[in-house]
Amino acid sequence: MGVSRRRLLQAGAAASVAAAIPIGQHVAWSMKDFERDGYSPDYPDAPPGEESWMNWSGAQRATPKQLASPKTLDELAEFVRTSPDRIRPRGSGHSFSGLVPSEGTILDVSYFSGLKAYDETSGIATFGAGTTLFQTAGALQAQGRTFPNLPDIVDQTLAGSFSTATHGTGATLTALHDYIRGFRLVTANGDVLDVNAQSNPDLFAAGKVSIGALGVIAEYDVQTIPAFNLRRILKVEAIDDVMDAAEATADAHRNFEFFYLPGTGVAATLTHDLHEGEITGAVPSEDDETLAGLKQLRDTFGWWPWLRRRVAQSALPSGTLEDVSDASLELLATTRPIKFNEMEYHMPRAEGLAALRKVVSKMDRRKDAYFPMEVRFVAPDNAWLSPFHAGPCLSIAIHAAVDERFDYFFSDFEPIFRSHGGRPHWGKWHSLKRADFETLYPAFNDFNELRRTFDPDGKFLNPHLAEVFGETFNA
Numbered sequence: 001m002g003v004s005r006r007r008l009l010q011a012g013a014a015a016s017v018a019a020a021i022p023i024g025q026h027v028a029w030s031m032k033d034f035e036r037d038g039y040s041p042d043y044p045d046a047p048p049g050e051e052s053w054m055n056w057s058g059a060q061r062a063t064p065k066q067l068a069s070p071k072t073l074d075e076l077a078e079f080v081r082t083s084p085d086r087i088r089p090r091g092s093g094h095s096f097s098g099l100v101p102s103e104g105t106i107l108d109v110s111y112f113s114g115l116k117a118y119d120e121t122s123g124i125a126t127f128g129a130g131t132t133l134f135q136t137a138g139a140l141q142a143q144g145r146t147f148p149n150l151p152d153i154v155d156q157t158l159a160g161s162f163s164t165a166t167h168g169t170g171a172t173l174t175a176l177h178d179y180i181r182g183f184r185l186v187t188a189n190g191d192v193l194d195v196n197a198q199s200n201p202d203l204f205a206a207g208k209v210s211i212g213a214l215g216v217i218a219e220y221d222v223q224t225i226p227a228f229n230l231r232r233i234l235k236v237e238a239i240d241d242v243m244d245a246a247e248a249t250a251d252a253h254r255n256f257e258f259f260y261l262p263g264t265g266v267a268a269t270l271t272h273d274l275h276e277g278e279i280t281g282a283v284p285s286e287d288d289e290t291l292a293g294l295k296q297l298r299d300t301f302g303w304w305p306w307l308r309r310r311v312a313q314s315a316l317p318s319g320t321l322e323d324v325s326d327a328s329l330e331l332l333a334t335t336r337p338i339k340f341n342e343m344e345y346h347m348p349r350a351e352g353l354a355a356l357r358k359v360v361s362k363m364d365r366r367k368d369a370y371f372p373m374e375v376r377f378v379a380p381d382n383a384w385l386s387p388f389h390a391g392p393c394l395s396i397a398i399h400a401a402v403d404e405r406f407d408y409f410f411s412d413f414e415p416i417f418r419s420h421g422g423r424p425h426w427g428k429w430h431s432l433k434r435a436d437f438e439t440l441y442p443a444f445n446d447f448n449e450l451r452r453t454f455d456p457d458g459k460f461l462n463p464h465l466a467e468v469f470g471e472t473f474n475a
């Protein structure tokens with residue numbers, strides 16, 4: 001986005017001379033240590049005979065007895081049936097919440113990957129559940145097909161994405177699990193069930209978003225659409241203007257999202273619309289350079305919010321920064337080499353902007369926050385545990401650098417999200433428990449009943465799932 005460290009420092013040098021910052025305060029702030037307790041980028045040390053696992057951000061960690069990767073459906077079913085230990089299925093480990101950690105077995109379906117079948121008439125494709133979104137997109141591209149939408153990155157597996165209701169942005173576009181037309185489920189007793197809306201409507205509605213609580217999914221049938229190109233416009237604008245226009249902008253564009261840069265009063269907006277004709281190609285992302293610049297701004301001027309804002313506004317570009325066109329895959333997803341922790345809540349759309357204004361104002365009062373917030377729009381679907389069940393949503397995601405504290409997500413921001421009827425992203429940080437979910441989801445108890453029927457002994461529980469479903473957990 002063109003806010004380089006150099007540019008911020010130049011703007012900052014000019015502003016700080018004019019402002020004559022008291023030197024003692026400046027030194028105290030610039031020596032502040034932001035690192036959170038317990039942070040480690042390394043895998044946990046496993047005792048002899050155990051394995052080591054951690055998630056993408058490193059904040060979820062486990063030393064399971066076994067990391068299992070069954071190679072065939074028979075092997076998978078037999079493994080699950082005979083396992084004396086609890087089992088947690090995993091995908092690419094990109095969830096922030098405690099869905100995967102287990103001291104028993106952590107199991108992946110990486111051998112169940114790739115395109116298995118494609119029906120030209122219906123556009124329905126069958127994929128192994130361990131296929132990543134990137135591999136899926138590549139295989140579909142070869143057929144001239146694609147998914148209607150994508151999340152920010154494409155490293156996640158299909159099973160992982162669908163199971164947590166992973167989504168992109170677009171007022172008329174549903175989350176990814178809505179593309180599912182059928183799935184193959186291995187239950188705790190080793191049964192293999194082929195499930196679709198006709199064969200078992202309840203299990204279908206429950207299994208699309210099931211956080212690995214009903215069993216291990218080996219395969220999906222997914223609806224695809226013809227490949228398409230998009231035109232992207234990236235702008236930098238005042239956050240107040242962006243919020244005032246957000247409802248109308250979301251309705252006017254196929255995909256609309258924006259990122260608020262804390263402490264700056266400035267937001268970057270992204271719109272995507274269908275495009276026909278010549279394509280320009282995407283331009284390389286400058287997200288990392290922007291993040292480094294925002295961190296520098298926080299480190300140098302965070303103690304003086306007014307100065308930080310002034311420096312940011314004089315250093316940040318404004319207006320249209322990008323106007324490009326390319327295949328949907330090239331524009332909708334990106335990479336995130338700089339790691340973070342994240343909380344995301346999905347508010348009913350009518351409540352979303354009121355919540356957002358409070359979140360922006362609170363974030364601006366946090367001197368230590370610098371990671372951009374992301375705001376997206378998602379259309380409703382009918383999966384029982386979909387946060388988008390029964391109504392359109394506005395989603396707000398807040399982030400903190402991977403090595404920095406994020407306890408304030410829970411104390412400062414989660415209460416705002418909750419007071420506006422927010423439902424948390426299943427794969428991101430939240431503190432909710434069974435009683436909360438019973439209030440938020442009309443079909444939560446139906447899901448829990450079904451889960452108990454298929455897994456009466458809690459083979460697929462871990463401490464986090466036990467809290468979600470209100471079960472006692474004895475390791």
Ligand SMILES: Cc1cc2nc3c(=O)[nH]c(=O)nc-3n(C[C@H](O)[C@H](O)[C@H](O)COP(=O)(O)OP(=O)(O)OC[C@H]3O[C@@H](n4cnc5c(N)ncnc54)[C@H](O)[C@@H]3O)c2cc1C
Pocket residue numbers: 056088089090091092093094095096099100109129130150151152153155156157158159160161162163164165166167168210211212213215216217218336425427428
């Ligand atoms: C950098 C980054 C960017 C992200 N961007 C977005 C975004 O734009 N939009 C969004 O909505 N989310 C986003 N997420 C969150 C992410 O999409 C979800 O957490 C997703 O679940 C991760 O998929 P995974 O393959 O890593 O699965 P994991 O995190 O490993 O597992 C997720 C869940 O799926 C279950 N599961 C995995 N495999 C199976 C299986 N075979 N059978 C049954 N259950 C299974 C697990 O038990 C677990 O409950 C992002 C995360 C990161 C780290």
